[in-house]
Amino acid sequence: xxxxxxxxxxxxxxxxxxxxxxxxxxxxxxxxxxxxxxxxxxxxxxxxxxxxxxxxxxxxxxxxxxxxxxxxxxxxxxxxxxxxxxxxxxxxxxxxxxxxxxxxxxxxxxxxxxxxxxxxxxxxxxxxxxxxxxxxxxxxxxxxxxxxxxxxxxxxxxxxxxxxxxxxxxxxxxxxxxxxxxxxxxxxxxxxxxxxxxxxxxxxxxxxxxxxxxxxxxxxxxxxxxxxxxxxxxxxxxxxxxxxxxxxxxxxxxxxxxxxxxxxxxxxxxxxxxxxxxxxxxxxxxxxxxxxxxxxxxxxxxxxxxxxxxxxxxxxxxxxxxxxxxxxxxxxxxxxxxxxxxxxxxxxxxxxxxxxxxxxxxxxxxxxxxxxxxxxxxxxxxxxxxxxxxxxxxxxxxxxxxxxxxxxxxxxxxxxxxxxxxxxxxxxxxxxxxxxxxxxxxxxxxxxxxxxxxxxxxxxxxxxxxxxxxxxxxxxxxxxxxxxxxxxxxxxxxxxxxxxxxxxxxxxxxxxxxxxxxxxxxxxxxxxxxxxxxxxxxxxxxxxxxxxxxxxxxxxxxxxxxxxxxxxxxxxxxxxxxxx
Amino acid sequence: xxxxxxxxxxxxxxxxxxxxxxxxxxxxxxxxxxxxxxxxxxxxxxxxxxxxxxxxxxxxxxxxxxxxxxxxxxxxxxxxxxxxxxxxxxxxxxxxxxxxxxxxxxxxxxxxxxxxxxxxxxxxxxxxxxxxxxxxxxxxxxxxxxxxxxxxxxxxxxxxxxxxxxxxxxxxxxxxxxxxxxxxxxxxxxxxxxxxxxxxxxxxxxxxxxxxxxxxxxxxxxxxxxxxxxxxxxxxxxxxxxxxxxxxxxxxxxxxxxxxxxxxxxxxxxxxxxxxxxxxxxxxxxxxxxxxxxxxxxxxxxxx
Numbered sequence: 001x002x003x004x005x006x007x008x009x010x011x012x013x014x015x016x017x018x019x020x021x022x023x024x025x026x027x028x029x030x031x032x033x034x035x036x037x038x039x040x041x042x043x044x045x046x047x048x049x050x051x052x053x054x055x056x057x058x059x060x061x062x063x064x065x066x067x068x069x070x071x072x073x074x075x076x077x078x079x080x081x082x083x084x085x086x087x088x089x090x091x092x093x094x095x096x097x098x099x100x101x102x103x104x105x106x107x108x109x110x111x112x113x114x115x116x117x118x119x120x121x122x123x124x125x126x127x128x129x130x131x132x133x134x135x136x137x138x139x140x141x142x143x144x145x146x147x148x149x150x151x152x153x154x155x156x157x158x159x160x161x162x163x164x165x166x167x168x169x170x171x172x173x174x175x176x177x178x179x180x181x182x183x184x185x186x187x188x189x190x191x192x193x194x195x196x197x198x199x200x201x202x203x204x205x206x207x208x209x210x211x212x213x214x215x216x217x218x219x220x221x222x223x224x225x226x227x228x229x230x231x232x233x234x235x236x237x238x239x240x241x242x243x244x245x246x247x248x249x250x251x252x253x254x255x256x257x258x259x260x261x262x263x264x265x266x267x268x269x270x271x272x273x274x275x276x277x278x279x280x281x282x283x284x285x286x287x288x289x290x291x292x293x294x295x296x297x298x299x300x301x302x303x304x305x306x307x308x309x310x311x312x313x314x315x316x317x318x319x320x321x322x323x324x325x326x327x328x329x330x331x332x333x334x335x336x337x338x339x340x341x342x343x344x345x346x347x348x349x350x351x352x353x354x355x356x357x358x359x360x361x362x363x364x365x366x367x368x369x370x371x372x373x374x375x376x377x378x379x380x381x382x383x384x385x386x387x388x389x390x391x392x393x394x395x396x397x398x399x400x401x402x403x404x405x406x407x408x409x410x411x412x413x414x415x416x417x418x419x420x421x422x423x424x425x426x427x428x429x430x431x432x433x434x435x436x437x438x439x440x441x442x443x444x445x446x447x448x449x450x451x452x453x454x455x456x457x458x459x460x461x462x463x464x465x466x467x468x469x470x471x472x473x474x475x476x477x478x479x480x481x482x483x484x485x486x487x488x489x490x491x492x493x494x495x496x497x498x499x500x501x502x503x504x505x506x507x508x509x510x511x512x513x514x515x516x517x518x519x520x521x522x523x524x525x526x527x528x529x530x531x532x533x534x535x536x537x538x539x540x541x542x543x544x545x546x547x548x549x550x551x552x553x554x555x556x557x558x559x560x561x562x563x564x565x566x567x568x569x570x571x572x573x574x575x576x577x578x579x580x
Numbered sequence: 581x582x583x584x585x586x587x588x589x590x591x592x593x594x595x596x597x598x599x600x601x602x603x604x605x606x607x608x609x610x611x612x613x614x615x616x617x618x619x620x621x622x623x624x625x626x627x628x629x630x631x632x633x634x635x636x637x638x639x640x641x642x643x644x645x646x647x648x649x650x651x652x653x654x655x656x657x658x659x660x661x662x663x664x665x666x667x668x669x670x671x672x673x674x675x676x677x678x679x680x681x682x683x684x685x686x687x688x689x690x691x692x693x694x695x696x697x698x699x700x701x702x703x704x705x706x707x708x709x710x711x712x713x714x715x716x717x718x719x720x721x722x723x724x725x726x727x728x729x730x731x732x733x734x735x736x737x738x739x740x741x742x743x744x745x746x747x748x749x750x751x752x753x754x755x756x757x758x759x760x761x762x763x764x765x766x767x768x769x770x771x772x773x774x775x776x777x778x779x780x781x782x783x784x785x786x787x788x789x790x791x792x793x794x795x796x797x798x799x800x801x802x803x804x805x806x807x808x809x810x811x812x813x814x815x816x817x818x819x820x821x822x823x824x825x826x827x828x829x830x831x832x833x834x835x836x837x838x839x840x841x842x843x844x845x846x847x848x849x850x851x852x853x854x855x856x857x858x859x860x861x862x863x864x865x866x867x868x869x870x871x872x873x874x875x876x877x878x879x880x881x882x883x884x
Contacts, residue, residue, distance in 0.1 A: 007679070010679035010680075011679065013679070014675075014676050014679055017668065017672055017675075017676065018667070018668070018676075020667075021667075088659070088661045090630060091625065091628075091630055091657065091659040091661070092657075092659070094628070094629060094630040095625075095628035095629060095630055095652060095655065095656075095657040096652065096680045097649050097650070097652040097653030097654075097680055097681065098649050098652070098680070099647050099648065099649045100647050102649060273647070276630065276631050276632040276646075277625060277630045277631050278589070278591045278631055278632070281591065281592070282591055282592040334592075
């Protein structure tokens with residue numbers, strides 16, 4: 001055991017010597033990137049007071065900074081596998097007194113010792129750096145625990161990301177015939193494998209859930225191009241990373257992810273053990289993997305464009321291009337017609353299976369997964385919006401805009417998760433065009449079925465959450481965005497440093513066409529679930545608000561002048577007369 | 581002992597090695613001879629576990645070699661390239677190999693290094709081809725493996741370097757009785773240092789034996805006739821299996837695939853005036869053997 005460990009350490013030392021240039025570059029980047037990332041990632045704590053919402057851009061940038069590290073790691077892994085990429089190196093390394101499994105394990109040990117551990121060490125140093133700066137330079141009142149968790153979240157994700165990139169690169173480098181192929185397949189696989197669950201969750205699973213009571217959700221994706229990624233990351237952040245600003249789920253998640261990465265790495269051993277020098281010039285081992293990578297990429301593009309009729313053809317275009325590319329690859333490797341036919345059938349079968357899986361997800365409303373995320377425990381504000389399509393448009397609206405003349409919004413205050421589920425069931429009763437084969441084809445972007453000439457109803461919710469700072473100030477959290485100078489306190493009053501106008505995004509929305517809504521009936525049904533309801537009725541010129549609770553109805557009239565953008569609030573008495 | 585039995589290797593449906601059988605005894609210096617692309621280097625790589633045989637087996641001291649760390653620990657392979665690890669210094673390269681070969685002997689390394697005076701702290705990239713070759717041979721010998729495999733070890737070296745490398749190998753091997761396998765185009769070189777050799781062509785072993793036995797199986801005769809000599813057909817009809825026949829007037833020169841005595845007896849049946857044996861080198865044997873098989877290209881500058 002001791003001997004084996006000593007041998008592994010010697011191997012790591014040799015690898016460090018051989019790949020000294022790339023590891024030196026990695027370490028220099030590590031210092032620059034992690035320290036910069038740490039200071040940028042204190043988004044809600046440090047930078048918010050300086051830059052306001054711009055701090056979120058800085059935070060996103062702190063993640064993006066890790067990209068050069070990802071590239072270096074992929075190249076480093078490819079270099080580790082030089083014995084299966086270079087004829088000369090194969091002679092030297094394969095003739096050394098080591099079995100294939102020992103060589104593979106040595107590479108993995110080098111990856112852990114020379115890539116992962118330095119990252120962790122540097123992350124700890126950078127956290128210490130930001131804590132010192134926070135106490136000496138900014139003199140922040142924010143608890144240390146919160147800052148550490150906020151920065152640590154990036155590094156948890158960083159370690160998981162590095163392990164994942166390493167695992168995928170090990171597999172890709174194991175089957176590739178040269179370093180360039182290894183780098184390209186690793187980069188594509190890492191990107192495609194990262195995006196696949198995001199698109200599956202956001203575009204397929206949530207997309208199908210949105211359609212519970214109707215069949216359209218144009219209005220989510222046509223407007224926000226990157227909504228699938230953002231939605232998924234936000235949900236992951238809430239669900240998974242810091243539900244209660246606690247580290248335990250995060251550590252658990254990291255452990256699970258690392259175990260998955262180790263399992264993926266173990267697949268590489270199987271491939272690597274089959275490699276000898278002959279596979280450098282003629283390598284059939286790579287074909288199933290290249291097939292999977294091409295399919296993965298095609299399905300990603302397909303999923304990204306699914307359910308958006310304007311761009312759905314892009315996914316199908318890539319399917320054809322992928323098929324042609326793969327056939328070309330097989331031809332270059334001298335495949336005859338019969339073998340080509342077999343692989344061709346496989347290539348056709350994969351999308352068919354994928355469509356079948358999409359159908360299951362679609363017709364089960366997203367595998368019957370609840371539309372309300374599990375982290376909702378506190379009080380909610382549930383919004384039901386009813387839009388009526390425009391028939392005549394005012395001059396200032398472009399004729400091509402898909403807008404609505406009138407909108408009624410029913411807001412249920414102090415609602416629970418249970419209320420949300422019940423309200424969605426009520427809304428289900430207004431469904432038009434229930435799911436069918438033709439609506440499924442529409443969902444897959446194969447057949448246009450929708451129409452704008454119907455009422456549209458949507459439901460969304462906000463959750464009220466608070467965070468108490470060390471100085472005793474209670475801050476209002478909208479989702480996880482802690483606003484140091486929040487406009488709202490738990491009592492709904494303006495905070496000391498108020499004046500920030502911030503409109504939080506709702507976390508989940510459902511959209512759909514309706515078969516005509518009896519608004520009064522709907523309001524009664526909602527009131528029966530929860531009596532604390534506000535009703536907003538809006539058109540282009542005005543907005544009327546009715547606040548309803550156990551004590552009765554209070555009505556407000558807001559006049560909205562579109563020409564000068566000024567807003568005037570007019571209170572009405574019980575008879576609806578304007579109070580001057 | 582290295583035992584190769586029914587060894588075949590196919591790459592992309594093409595047969596590279598075809599049903600080879602070969603035993604290499606411990607303590608011998610064994611030469612692999614053959615034209616370019618014959619399969620010498622591939623066979624060496626199979627012995628080192630770089631290629632996995634399609635069928636058959638290669639055993640080193642009774643153990644299969646492919647993917648077997650213990651068996652591979654008994655071999656050091658010096659390939660025909662000199663470009664690997666040029667970013668390292670000689671000391672670093674020595675340390676690299678020392679990691680893997682437990683019997684690495686620093687004293688041997690220092691002793692051999694003092695003979696050739698290579699700069700130990702310069703990058704190998706700054707070495708000439710001959711210096712790189714010397715460096716790797718020194719390391720190979722210092723690893724003290726029972727088997728040393730040298731692929732085109734003397735290729736491209738100037739005569740002085742060639743001599744230095746050769747003497748390092750022979751001195752060291754004689755001292756500890758290791759087994760060396762050398763491949764080369766230069767048959768003279770092989771015949772100088774090897775005690776056994778084999779000829780491989782198109783993936784098949786044409787013959788393999790101790791060099792003395794090989795030379796004793798062939799003979800070169802000079803036959804003088806009264807008047808004109810018989811033609812080639814008549815000579816062969818006398819039962820002489822000739823690799824080469826040259827007829828010049830009344831004189832015939834024959835390289836026969838038979839021992840001297842047997843060849844002489846058959847030659848006398850042609851009724852000549854004189855039959856005498858002429859010295860035959862290993863080089864001539866291989867050249868004529870290859871020519872007889874229709875491969876005149878075996879002649880190369882390295883054969884000089």
